[in-house]
Amino acid sequence: xxxxxxxxxxxxxxxxxxxxxxxxxxxxxxxxxxxxxxxxxxxxxxxxxxxxxxxxxxxxxxxxxxxxxxxxxxxxxxxxxxxxxxxxxxxxxxxxxxxxxxxxxxxxxxxxxxxxxxxxxxxxxxxxxxxxxxxxxxxxxxxxxxxxxxxxxxxxxxxxxxxxxxxxxxxxxxxxxxxxxxxxxxxxxxxxxxxxxxxxxxxxxxxxxxxxxxxx
Amino acid sequence: xxxxxxxxxxxxxxxxxxxxxxxxxxxxxxxxxxxxxxxxxxxxxxxxxxxxxxxxxxxxxxxxxxxxxxxxxxxxxxxxxxxxxxxxxxxxxxxxxxxxxxxxxxxxxxxxxxxxxxxxxxxxxxxxxxxxxxxxxxxxxxxxxxxxxxxxxxxxxxxxxxxxxxxxxxxxxxxxxxxxxxxxxxxxxxxxxxxxxxxxxxxxxxxxxxxxxxxxxxxxxxxxxxxxxxxxxxxxxxxxxxxxxxxxxxxxxxxx
Numbered sequence: 001x002x003x004x005x006x007x008x009x010x011x012x013x014x015x016x017x018x019x020x021x022x023x024x025x026x027x028x029x030x031x032x033x034x035x036x037x038x039x040x041x042x043x044x045x046x047x048x049x050x051x052x053x054x055x056x057x058x059x060x061x062x063x064x065x066x067x068x069x070x071x072x073x074x075x076x077x078x079x080x081x082x083x084x085x086x087x088x089x090x091x092x093x094x095x096x097x098x099x100x101x102x103x104x105x106x107x108x109x110x111x112x113x114x115x116x117x118x119x120x121x122x123x124x125x126x127x128x129x130x131x132x133x134x135x136x137x138x139x140x141x142x143x144x145x146x147x148x149x150x151x152x153x154x155x156x157x158x159x160x161x162x163x164x165x166x167x168x169x170x171x172x173x174x175x176x177x178x179x180x181x182x183x184x185x186x187x188x189x190x191x192x193x194x195x196x197x198x199x200x201x202x203x204x205x206x207x208x209x210x211x212x213x214x215x216x
Numbered sequence: 217x218x219x220x221x222x223x224x225x226x227x228x229x230x231x232x233x234x235x236x237x238x239x240x241x242x243x244x245x246x247x248x249x250x251x252x253x254x255x256x257x258x259x260x261x262x263x264x265x266x267x268x269x270x271x272x273x274x275x276x277x278x279x280x281x282x283x284x285x286x287x288x289x290x291x292x293x294x295x296x297x298x299x300x301x302x303x304x305x306x307x308x309x310x311x312x313x314x315x316x317x318x319x320x321x322x323x324x325x326x327x328x329x330x331x332x333x334x335x336x337x338x339x340x341x342x343x344x345x346x347x348x349x350x351x352x353x354x355x356x357x358x359x360x361x362x363x364x365x366x367x368x369x370x371x372x373x374x375x376x377x378x379x380x381x382x383x384x385x386x387x388x389x390x391x392x393x394x395x396x397x398x399x400x401x402x403x404x405x406x407x408x409x410x411x412x413x414x415x416x417x418x419x420x421x422x423x424x425x426x427x428x429x430x431x432x433x434x435x436x437x438x439x440x441x442x443x444x445x446x447x448x449x450x451x452x453x454x455x456x457x458x459x460x461x462x463x464x465x466x467x468x469x470x471x472x
Contacts (some may be wrong), residue, residue, distance in 0.1 A: 118315035122329030123305020126297050
């Protein structure tokens with residue numbers, strides 16, 4: 001079994017990098033999108049909030065695999081041609097953004113309204129109030145659920161193999177196609193995913209401890 | 217005497233409830249105007265309308281002739297974010313529950329507005345914040361987070377944060393109501409000092425003794441209107457309406 005794993009490793013490098021790239025893009029993209037939409041949902045007028053709420057609720061109600069296929073097969077019909085890689089990344093970002101919107105809203109709304117008022121009273125503009133007063137406090141409540149969602153993204157990235165992107169999962173399949181020994185390869189794959197997510201968990205715990213220390 | 221704050225025909229409704237029902241009020245430069253009244257009489261809402269924490273739809277609030285929430289009196293056109301922020305920067309506010317920024321030290325709490333709103337260089341903002349924290353007796357607490365300070369100390373930081381901006385008008389909203397009785401004195405002493413130096417103040421309080429000896433004028437609010445106004449000696453010593461007499465009796469009973 002160990003032999004089979006060691007044999008497979010060199011073939012998995014590129015796929016592993018693709019998995020990291022997909023995960024990284026999804027985490028960064030959904031963070032930016034979710035942050036902007038989450039803030040708009042929390043503070044914006046109903047005309048802005050309503051479509052955002054509809055987007056977040058709808059997208060979270062769709063199975064991720066359905067979403068990926070919809071984007072992959074649906075966009076060309078709308079004359080948007082994306083490579084499998086970018087179609088899958090776009091679907092994952094949209095899906096994750098739905099979660100980040102909710103996490104942002106929850107974190108920002110947990111800040112006492114007096115904080116916004118105090119920030120107004122010293123003459124800060126809306127963006128300054130967010131930057132100096134609200135977000136630094138909200139980040140502490142934002143981090144734990146967000147890190148959970150990041151590990152979800154890493155796991156969810158395995159689905160890109162279904163539209164033909166050669167990520168870690170697909171690379172494993174390819175090796176199995178040659179060796180006809182599925183077990184060692186799936187165990188190896190599981191171990192790699194666990195290692196990545198364990199690293200993320202440790203990082204998150206460090207981050208949380210740091211923010212807990214600065215905000216008593 | 218020049219007028220700093222002028223309120224005319226101010227009305228405010230929350231849904232079907234009328235909280236302010238036509239307020240007319242002037243505050244002159246250097247004046248300490250004390251607002252008293254039962255809870256629900258609209259005094260806190262009045263204060264919050266002045267710096268537009270609560271938007272008002274009817275009437276006018278002007279700071280040195282500039283309408284606060286709208287581009288011109290009764291224009292109905294709201295100011296942009298940046299314009300309103302700049303005007304708010306000239307109106308200091310101290311809150312009942314302090315509302316200090318919990319992630320910032322006392323010094324950073326005071327320096328934030330100086331840096332961001334006033335655009336002072338970091339060193340200058342810091343020096344000015346240190347100056348004001350020393351003034352309120354907290355020179356040895358500058359680097360503490362709010363959670364490490366007593367209520368009285370927190371409120372003194374709150375005052376320093378507001379006055380460091382060198383505001384044209386200072387709003388004080390029941391600033392001692394959330395404090396333990398033995399901490400009230402240290403906070404009111406700071407306010408007394410500011411009054412002596414000519415800070416213009418609009419203050420909601422239940423501290424009648426303070427209203428009597430530090431206030432220049434007292435306004436009694438009842439059901440969203442100004443029911444009585446005048447020198448503290450007259451309003452508090454010789455109340456004209458039954459409502460005010462009742463209110464003062466209740467307050468006296470509580471403080472004795």
